[in-house]
Structure formats: structure tokens, C-alpha cells
Amino acid sequence: MTAEFTRAQFVFSVDGTTLNISAIRREGDKVPILFLHGFGSTKEDYADIVRHAEFAGHPFVAYDAPGCGETHCADLTKISIPFLVDTALTVLDHVGFERFHLVGHSMGGLTALMLAHRYPKRVISFVDIEGNIAPEDCFLSRQIVDYPRDGAQRFFQDFIERTRLAPAHASALYAASLWHKVRAEAVGGIFRSMVDLSDNGDLMTKFLGLPFPRMFMYGEQNASLSYLDHIREGGVELAEIPHCGHFPMYSNPVLMWRAIASFHQRAACPPGYTESHREKGAV
Template identity: 30%
Template sequence: MFCRWINSDNSVGTILYIHGLGESGLCFESLVQNEHLCQWSHIALDLEGYGKSLWSVTPKSLEEHADSLARWLQFKSISQVIIVGHSMGGVIGLILSEKYPELVQGFINVEGNISIEDCTFSSQAVSYSLEDFQRYGFDTIRNSIYSDGLEDPALRSYYASLCLCQQETYYLNSKELVELSRGAQLAKRLSTLEIPLIYLLGNPRGTAELSRSMLTASDVEWRAIEDAGHWPFIDRPKTFVNEMLCFLSQLPK
């Protein structure tokens, strides 16, 4: 997997960034380079089939992505990471935390899927058959994102990453996200994690109201980044970093 890795001198911890559907670790560039987070080491990988990582002969499932991340961390002898998982990365971060709790110290879930109402691009993808998605569906979605990105910096960055991703992986992961979100168990699963956790969302253009109510019902702490959408760390970077620092300051030393 392609990796953006910044080691901090006298690091107080390691932050592992997990990107979303069709994205790449490039979307976290402003966080990785942020001077207020310089005490931490930063790892932003491109999942297999996304970004600059190799495409898989057999597309990787969400659980397989989590397993690949765990193997990578184990190979590098890294543990007790703080996960920052965005969108699909929030779901993968959940799976990683469930299966490999010894590797995770804390979890910042950013706009991760909770309910079916959070499935924007994934729902569009699975409205096609795989064959039609490969023939014209993916291009249709990508072209729409390009048009919307003319006025939205986050979508401009997303479009750039989409140009590198494997269509089969995008489609498989979209199906999984829709199925998991429709199952309405993701908030409950978050609530069972025995690690420090916070869910950060963009308001008013981010996580659906239904999902917010499900988080509240499951006693999952969540906070809103105001005047932001699905990429709050791009829309409001200073506010987002302040929320990160608040969470990080509460972790056990």
C-alpha cells in the first residue's frame, strides 16, 4: 500500500488516517502537515484499489481492508494508533477496532456511515449492475462530481482521487456500505468499543439527521463542525484540528 508517513521527533503517538470510498490519503494532507499536530506521527495509507496503491486482482472487502491495515501495522511494529477514519474509513476503522483492539488507542470517526441516509455515492453506484457501472455508471458519477467540484474544494480533491481508483473495488465497497448502513447496527457497534471514541460530523451538510439520532440513542458522543459538509477537515480545518486536539488531550498518557 502506498503510504504517506511523517515521523515526529519525540512523538507522543501515531495517528492512522483511513480514507473513504473512492478517496485516497491525499485528502488528509492538511492534517498530516498541520503544525498544531506536529507532536504526533502521521500515517495516511491508500487502501488497495485506491489512490496510488496497486489495484487488486480480486477487489478487497471492507474487512479485508481492515486486515491489510492490521498486517501493515504489525509488520512495522506499530500499535496503539489513534484512528481518524473518514466516511467508509469510519466503517473500516470500526472493524479494525473490533478485530484488533490491541492495535488501537482511540478512534475519531469522521462522517462514517451510520444509516442508509448517509449512502450518497455508494447508493448511486449500486443502482447500476456491475457491468453497467463499469461501462458508464462510474463515469457518470465521476463527471457529476467534477461539475459540483467547480464550486466545492472538497469535491475537487475527491475527483482527483476518483481518477485513480479501481472501479471493481469502488463497486464492491459501495454494496457493502449500503448493506451495513441499511442494517442500522453501526451506531450500536460503535457504542460497544472499549476505547475512547468520538464521532465528528459536518453541519448542516454532513451526516443525516436519522444517523445523528441513532448515535444519540446508542450513547455515542458526537460533535458537529459548523458550516461544513462531508469533509469537515477540508471545509473547516482550524475547527476540526481543535476538535482533534481536544480528543487527543484526553487520551491516557
Template identity: 25%
Template sequence: MKDSIIQLDDTWISVRHTDVLPDRSSILFIHGLGESGLSFIESFDANDLKNYNLIVPDLAGYGRSTSAFNADYSFSAQVDRLSRLIDRFGLQKLFIVGHSMGGDIATLLAQQTEDKILGLINIEGDLTPYDVFISNLATEAAERGEFLKWFKDEFRQTIVYEQWAEKRESCRRYYASLWFCKPEAFLSNAKEIYEQSKSAENEIENKLGARFREIKMKKLFCWGEESLAQETRDYIQQKQTEIPNQRFAGAGHWVMIDKGEVFYSLIGEFCSMKE
């Protein structure tokens, strides 16, 4: 694994990656809200991915990357930076894997750069409003004028560290990433998730779910059986012809950590299969 710092305007993006060989297909991993590339660190040791270029950036405002140029953390700005990162590395035959918010961003990126994308894997991105929990709390705290206090004390310390971290390694790693996350990036993206998660009238899916469902390329939605709301499970069951999906027994929200060996084996199989 190598570490590079890529300058995009006045934003410096930290990227973990393998040697990028032009004759190989590539996999770009996009982390979730408050997360960093640490959430995909096992990918570099996965035997099923040895023949792929692996690109694992920290989004602007997250992990080891700097704050965003002009303080723009919007999904469109994050997608633009990732698109430029793809060009910097010269990636052509590309698969995208996004977790949670990263699944939302991956969906938008796939739509924008469809000519270069061979497939899309969405790990518990926001398909319905029923799984948008953290973003709702962050937005409500901001409306009360208490976001920073909520972020540091109630969310990071009480919810993640005291309630979640004891149960799963994935949550302990999430706690570590939260210390490097810029609160302003977290809030900006949480607010956008909150807005995008609103359903159309008489529809269970939200705007992001509709975008993912409408994508025609090879795709897969991955989810942990101990995570998704029942309403979302019912939705993907009803739409399974449009939303092919894979359940992971014993996994929570961080499928790629909770069931890493099985998950990365599936990724290798997905990327090696022809349409």
C-alpha cells in the first residue's frame, strides 16, 4: 500500500493505493459520513483483489485530507474531486464501491462518469428515509444551535464510543475516524443527506434511492442483516429486479469490516464477472 497526497486546487486529498498499472481494472472505494479510508483498509490484504488497482481516498474534510477549497463539501463538489482524481490516476476500467454516504456519492459519480464505470457496489447507501438516523440527529442539533456540542459529546463520545464501540470493531474504527473528521464537513454532508432522503409523495424510496434504482449498469446493493430498517428491507425485496442485493448475516452497517473476508471475496467475484 502506498500513500499519496493529491492537490486539487487548494484542497489536498490523501489517497491510499496500490501501484496503478494501466493493464489492470481499478476499484475506487468511497467512505461514509464521518469516516475515512480506514474503513476499507482490509481491501489491500484481500487475495481476491490482488489483480486490481485499489484507490482509497479520504474525501475533502475527512481523514488525512485537508478542508475543502471554498468550504464546499457538497456532494457535487465531492463528486467533482473524485472525477478529477480518477483522471489523475488515469483510471479507465473502473469499479466503484461506496459505503453509506459513500454509496450515495458513488451513485452520483457513476451517473456522471458512466463511460468509465464497469460496475457499482453500494453498501447501505440511503435508499429510503428509514435508515437516515445520524444525519437527522445532526440536522436537528444544528437547528437548535448545538451542533458542535452534539457532535463531540453526544454523538462521538456517548453514542459511538460508549454505546457502539464496545460491540463491534467497526464502530471502534469509526470512532477513530471521527477524531479526524472536520465538523463542518460532517454537518454539510449530513444536511444534504437529510434533504435528499425525503421521499416523493406516496413513494417509500427517497431521491438517492431512485437514482440508484434507475442506474442501468451492473450494480449490487450490500446490506447487513443487523442494520437495515424493515421498511428498507421490504423496499429492496419489492424492487429486487431493479436493485440486485446481497444480505450479510451477522453484519451491521459496516459490512466490509464486520464480514470483511466474505465481502471482499464477493467484490472480487462481482468485478470478475461479465454482464
């Protein structure tokens, strides 16, 4: 079989902590794409990009965040959203992506937002797939506050059971692999950081202030999010994915990829730019 993407390992330190990052990537001559997965997911959420012809020629990288998947982190207690932002920046240096499309889901969407806010000139466009931008987005992470338990293992076991029974698309499917995809000792730091930023990090202002095309993608089961009209009025494109909750890559991946591809085409060739500009990667 001919490999359509390659596996890669990146070894480096963040905040004095050694990481061995497990990634998948592809080379290409078009605009690069950085993918950041959500809590409880892995880089393979995005592997099917190679199944969609609209993305042919686009280099990409997706990797398992510290505490997740096949990535090894020497100190799980160090992991937080700022730690994950620094990890993403170091991965970008390793693969040589100076400017790129940014796609992040949930925890990865929040990480992407903080990265884009810090380095807006590097980002061409941002697809935020239900990443945190308001306190109400902490329906998973706030459980670290609402359902405290003694010990990381016990909290995570209970979290998995609540998730398995949640009345939402793909929740049981998602819950089935959580124990295998996340180290329990990483959960508390990630969740507390997400809650703190969602409550106190002025995320909405950061998101609406980004100076490049943005799409907010959400499942139709979450169409009641209170801020959707507000961000649309602020220039954010909305993409509602039908028959879907928080996980479009599990419930309706075809429409998810179609929406991302269409958005990238518009973002890469804005008004005033010709086809020749796009072919040269100009933005």
C-alpha cells in the first residue's frame, strides 16, 4: 500500500518537560494546515483529509496532544492550555509551517484560539469546531468542579460513565475509547485550565478580534448556543452540521470536511485576489 500520509516523532522540551510527540503529516505545495484535536481524541480524527480531493496538495500536520494518544509527556501535571499552545508552536517550527490554515476542535479549538491571538499574522484562517469561547462551553471540562472526586483515576472513571450515558450524538462512541486515549493524571490540569480561561480569559473578545477569516462549526444539537447570532454579526461564518452534536468528525464527517474545504477555498482567495495569486499561495 502507498502511504498517503507519514507518521512522525518530534522530541523536544516545553517548560522543562520532555515531550515525544506522535504525529501524522503530509508534504505538499499548497497552503499548509495545522489540526488540533479535542480532549479525548487523537490525531487520527483528521487522517481522513487524504480521502477528500479538495485538500490535494495541501501539506498538513496533526499530532497527539501531551497526555493523549501515542504522545509521551514526562510530567503530566504540567499540561494546561498554555502548555498545549507552546507545544503547537514548537511542532510548527519542526514542520516548517510559517503561515497556515488552523483547525481546532473543542480543547484544540481553545488551544488554537490562544495560538492565533498570540501570533495572528501567521494564521490564514481559523475553523473553530466548538472550541471554548464562552463559559457555557465548559459542559465537559466544568465537571472537574461540579463532580469532584478523590484521585484522578476515580474522577476519570466517573466522567467516562457520565459521557457514555449523555443524550448526545456519538457520546457513547466517544466514551468507549476515552480510557485508552487519555492519561487520567492529565485530565485535571487540562480541565481546570479550560474552565479558568472560559470564565476569565475574555475569549469572546479574542475570537472576534482575530484579523482573518473565521468559521465556527457546531452540531445542530448545539444550535441553542447563546452566542451564535453575536459571533455571526461579528463577521464569523457559521457552519451547522446536521445529525450531529459535539463531534462532527464522528457523526457527520463528510459534511464536516466539505464545510472546511469550502471555507478554505474562500479564505485562500479573498475578494481582489486572482486565481494566479491563489496558485502561488498568496493571501
